[in-house]
Amino acid sequence: MSATPSLAPILSIDGARKAFGGLVAVNDVSFDVREGELVGLIGPNGSGKTTMLNLISGALRPTSGTISLAGARISGRPAHAIARQGVARTFQLVRILPSMTALENVMAGAVFGHARTWGDDARHVAVALLDRVGLAGRGDAMTGAMTYIDHKRLELARALASNPRLLLLDEWLAGLNPSELKLGIELIRELRADGRTIIMVEHVMDAIRSLCDRCVVMSSGVKIADGDVADVLTRPEVVSAYLGDDDA
């Protein structure tokens, strides 16, 4: 692996908390992500992973705590401002723009996000990314006619189109069949080799093991472990969180 993470944290989460009424979905979670790092965010269902990503991307405002991107506070700011600062994401339930072509879907990321290109520049970025995620030549396709994995690819391309400083993937590999999964893992590996900073929420443990430098484990809203993947996954509290809470 070529990417050696530098020391400066690109993302700092300090005591982030999100309460929905009485339910504390994210309970004073803190961790840093350094530039070029690929961090896995794992935990049983309902442990608050998606909520954590929502706090970072600005989909939700934290109840308390601060989140900073490259030293600038982003918590409390609206999602569009955070996107312009350089955070891009995919959604656990894929969100594509149904009445637009594949190319336009990707251009959406290039035009308004961190990069803010326009016209032919945006088009070139989008074409190159469609190629990269395995949708070469499909730019004119209407998204309605595409398969589930193609939607996932499209969503990733859209997120990448803004050339984000931080990429958030929410179970991007979920629902893929074994051969698609292999392609998906390869794709993320390439992104990592490019030096992209990524937080990936994932249930596919093989992917976490083979891709991540580090992983953060959440359980019932609390961070219960943070460190080297192989080490963390054998810790008793992590094992019991997976076996105890999640009987699925």
Add this chain to the structure above:
Amino acid sequence: MTPLLATVTRKEARIALFGAAALAVAATLPLFDTGFYLSLALNVAMYVVLCTAWTLFSGPTHYISLASAAFFGIGTYSVALGIDTLPFPLLVAVGFVASAALAGLVGIATLRLSGVYFVIFTLGLAELVRQVVTWAQTNFTHGVGLYVFTDFTETHIYWMLLALAAIVYVTGWLVNRSRLGFALRIIGNDETVARHVGIDTARAKVLLFMISGGFIGIVGACLAPRFAYVEPPSAFNPMISFQVVIMALLGGTGRLWAPLLGVIPFTILFDQVSAYFPNHTSLVIGIAFMAVVYLLPRGVIGFVDDMRRLKKRFRIVLVEDEGALGKERAS
């Protein structure tokens, strides 16, 4: 707002040429008739501008605004209040600015709400503005209405509306090619995605609502001389709001010129109905509208698109058949 494509496509050029020609032909109408047909054409022109301006905002965002009467009335009143002291073009500009400003306020207050609340709010707003104007007039002026005496004939008003139609179409076309237009299409598809790709959705919607409301205000301003005597029930007539929605939906909101397809038949229908069934206009219009929604749920434009697609498919089938025949013959 630099355009997405720096060039004008051949198709766009053809549409522009065709549109300019159609406008030029329409502009000659007063040379032939200045009675019934001019009056009817004036109504058509008025609703073309109103519906196109309305669609500018409601087409991409899917928000149904019933505030048209408020913007229209503000335009009318801008002219009525100032006609004795200020030049008419300036008053039209005032009408634009005032209704755009109101649209901006409404937008800031409501566009964070979901669609249903927006509909109700805009309906309430139009009524509120009407009541406020009525109250102000009865308390601070002598009469309930205002006289608007100008040298404008129906011909002049008609020409103004045609020019305005051209301006609205060009504006709509420019918006569609701009970042703002692209942003609105994304918002119309999925607002969450829009926010997460970096679009300030509230700002984009408010901006477009202001443009749309401003144009509706101009129509009201241009129509003021036609009223001659302006009072709140006519200037802020809620029927305007409803008819705009009905006609625009009848035409279809997917394309800039689609409302035209609803305005022409509906205006003529409305005219006929009010001539032959003066006491049952609402009933007949209601039935006609239900029939339209039932038979053409995506508007006339949707029907046209379906027909085109069918024709295309039919043609492909024919071509395939010919190919098959050809092969048979060859073997």
